[in-house]
Amino acid sequence: MANDAVVDKGRRRFLTATTAVVGGAGAAVAAVPFIKSWEPSAKAKSAGAPVLADISKIEAGQKVTFAWRGLPVFVVNRTKAQLDALPGEDTHLRDPKSDNTAQQPEYAKNEWRSIKPEWLVMVAICTHLGCVPDFYPEIKPEPFDPNWKGGFYCPCHKSRYDIAGRVFDGVPAPANMPIPPYHFVDDTHILIGVDPGKEVA
Template structure:
């Protein structure tokens, strides 16, 4: 029909160009599709942020602590007794930042004498602010080998930094700052949610 009078070499060239155009079009569509498909997957930033951690703390007794994991880091959750809370105001003279003036170490709603939403429940990122070790929870109010006047709190055995029962660092320690308080809130009286502050999801 329309190609009957064409020379064989012209017909071959036309077929080659037609096939090449189709291949290039398909490859181009593939490059367009890849970023679109990748956008369906969680971003690396979202993966790093991590999902909130929900924990029932109804069985947590006074003087006890549980360890959770959030964003790849350990988080301490401790229940303090009235005696422990009454001791906190007496510690100020021993501490480097008793009033939590380093605002980067806790949300504003935890910048109080307990460094917590509920006075009895302490929530801390369990990473020493010196070199990232995990401090030990030593709640007993009695002399210790590292402190004859120990009033309870956290002790980092790696480089001997000490923190009180609100995670506030003692003066003249290797650690330069208080233990961080992560964002958190209480979904109800016994349900702790770590990773979401009160304004973003739930009653405090």
């Protein structure tokens, strides 16, 4: 009788230990996908990653759009005529000298708002309510501006920006369109999302 009690206790301990081990392993296996679900998805990781933009085929006067962090980024190869027209726009603009430093990096605080005069790299979001403006590159009268010198027009609420993304005075948009961090990798590639001289994270 005493021996049977010893056997039962041993069996009980074995079953208890086995159940605990199997239960613990099951909990660990079940927890893996749950914990993995906390990690950002590959899409989310790539959304914040820098974007390498090939500009080799962008002709003078042309705009190409790239996606960075879920935002449209216009890359415009500006013509000499467009650049020559920029100083004449100053009197019509809200912030002609780009004094709102939140709208561009220090290296783009110039009349072109860019590293190289001919290349505009700009987050194409109207600073009024976030619409994407249309590109009107030609220097010719437009229904919304008889003295148009090229630039961007927001169809949502009629805000206007010059060819450097500087906002006109008297329109709903309160600020220039933002310039993202970027740099030239070489003559035909721009890395959007990383300042010059910075390491890629």
